[in-house]
Amino acid sequence: MSSTTIDTPTKILTATLALLERPGAKLPTMSDIARASGVSRQAVYLHFPGRTDLLIAATRFQDMQNDVNAALTASRSATSGTERLDAFVTAWGNYIPKIYGVARAILAVVDTDAEAAAAWNTRMADMREGCAAAVQALAHEGTLPANVDPEQATDLLWTILSVRTWENLTQTCGWDQACYIDTVRGLALAALAQDVGALTDVLACPDPPA
Amino acid sequence: MSSTTIDTPTKILTATLALLERPGAKLPTMSDIARASGVSRQAVYLHFPGRTDLLIAATRFQDMQNDVNAALTASRSATSGTERLDAFVTAWGNYIPKIYGVARAILAVVDTDAEAAAAWNTRMADMREGCAAAVQALAHEGTLPANVDPEQATDLLWTILSVRTWENLTQTCGWDQACYIDTVRGLALAALAQDVGALTDVLACPDPPA
DNA sequence: CTGTCAATTGACACTGTGTCAAGCGACTTG
DNA sequence: CAAGTCGCTTGACACAGTGTCAATTGACAG
Known part of the structure; x- marks a missing residue:
């Protein structure tokens, strides 16, 4: 019984995700969601x-x-700080497209709805912890220049990895996901690890026909 | 007569700006605007x-x-490409806080209102031209690495200078405007001009008590 | 057969946008 | 001075979207 019949809340959530993940979709109303769920x-x-x-x-x-944590914890096992930063950027950067549909809907109401803002902030605070951990790993091995403030470095990495940045580059500018990852990784390594070698290859991936 | 009495459209626009520029303001309704304008x-x-x-x-x-152009054309007179990039970043970065109130209101309706989206895109396309010009100046003097695509470099600079990036760093993270400018300039120089010297001072400004 | 639970139906209140029509006061022009 | 016009007000309305409420139905369990 429980295997054949689908729970109503599950039906609703599934339909909601389907609506939200349709590329270029307009934000669905409650009626849209109900209709898509086959429910009043x-x-x-x-x-x-x-x-x-x-x-x-x-x-x-x-x-x-x-299963977010699976991918993100993988970055925790990296040995060197640079590798860790690299793994974190890749993991998070590849996670964004999966959540973008929902993120977009929440971001759309964030400045009118305090509850939505709180939920989003929590989510972003979690991500920021990953940034902070990567920064600390760099600082620990001495890759992070001594005069930079870890807090500020975390803020910067967090901003570089923001959904808005992903949105700008992939949705507005039409970048390839792989290209986005390479660029953002290069940018992070340049800014935090002063890795000039990483910079050389930044922006060297083939431009998609815009 | 024309000096003492204020034009109704002007009264409305003035009141709208006043509402929009109040820090942390909720987005005003048409009724709010009318009330603030002293008009029905x-x-x-x-x-x-x-x-x-x-x-x-x-x-x-x-x-x-x-008078946007005044500040931005100043960057056009810079001699070296690096100076030009520097001037452009500074000019635009200091312009953002002035327009943020209005920008926020427009961005809030951009994905439900095609007209708003078009207006915003035009505005951002103008800004992108400044980015493209700065990138070209770098390319011309050979500061931009030969293997990077100017289009892509422009996209990246444009994203770094986006209102969302400014919003993240100054509004969400609580950065000082001067600190934002320094960081963003450093990031741009690192990414596009491979200027390692600039990187050294990135993130070295005093952290505001968050 | 009866109670319970999940869901439906249809009505309603409220907010915000945008439209419409009638009226009103001040100022111009014959 | 009367007539008209212009800019604004007043108050009503339509519409979309969110959220609430109450009555009803249908299935299933004791």
């Missing part, structure tokens, strides 16, 4: 207090499927 | 077709007062 609009409110809560639940639902 | 809500519609049009008009109104 009120049934949605029966399981989720409101639109924001539903979006946040969709985030968690998606995280369960993707 | 319908009077606003009498002069502006809709909310988006009003925001776009506010942008232009603000540009008249600020």
Whole structure:
């Protein structure tokens, strides 16, 4: 029974993700979501207090499927600080496209909805910890220049890895995902590890026909 | 007469800017704007077709007062490519805080309103030209590595200088404006001019008490 | 058969945008 | 001075979207 019939909340969350992940989709209303779920609009409110809560639940639902931590903890096993930074940038950078649909919907309401803002900030704070850990690894092995403030270096790495930066380069400028990763990695290594060698190859990947 | 009495459209635009530039303000409704203008809500519609049009008009109104081109053309007179990049980054970076209030309001409706998106894209395309010119100046004097694609370098500079990046560093991370300018300049010089010297001082400005 | 639970239906309140029509006061022009 | 015009006000309305409420249905369990 539990294997054949699908739970209503699950149906709703699945439909929501499907709507959100359609590339170039307009942001769905509660009616859109209900229709896509094959359920009445009120049934949605029966399981989720409101639109924001539903979006946040969709985030968690998606995280369960993707298993964020698996990829990110991999970066924790890297030996050198530089390798660790590299692994973290790659892991997170490749994670962004998976969450972009939902992220976009949440970001769209972030400055009108305090609850959404809080949820997003928490998520970004988690990511920032990864940045901080990478920075600390660099500092520990002496790759990070002595005069730079770790806090500030973390802020910068966090900004370079922001969803907005990914959005700019891949969605607006039409960059290839691989190209984005290479560039962002080069930028991070240049800024934090002063790796001039990394810079040489930055921006050297084939330009997609814009 | 024309000096004592203020034009209604001007009153509306002035009030709109005042609302938009209040730090941390929630996005104003048409009623808010009318109230702040000391005018009826319908009077606003009498002069502006809709909310988006009003925001776009506010942008232009603000540009008249600020005179963008003055600061940006200054960067055009720089002799070396590196100096030019430097001047452009400084000019634009210091311009962002002036337009942020309005930019925030427009960005908030950009993915639901095609007209707003078009206006914003035009504005950003103008800025991108400045980036392209700076990149070309670097390429001309040979500072830009030969293997990098100028288009891609422009995209990257454009992203580094985006309003979102400024927002992340100064609003979310609480950075000082001067610190933002220094960092972004260092990042640009590192990425495009491979200037290791610039990197040394990146992230060396005093951290504001977050 | 009865109670319970999940879901449906349809109504409603509220906010915000945008439209419409009638009215009003001040100023111009015959 | 009367007539008209212009800019603005007032108040009503339509519409979309969110969120709430109450009555009803249908299935399933004791």
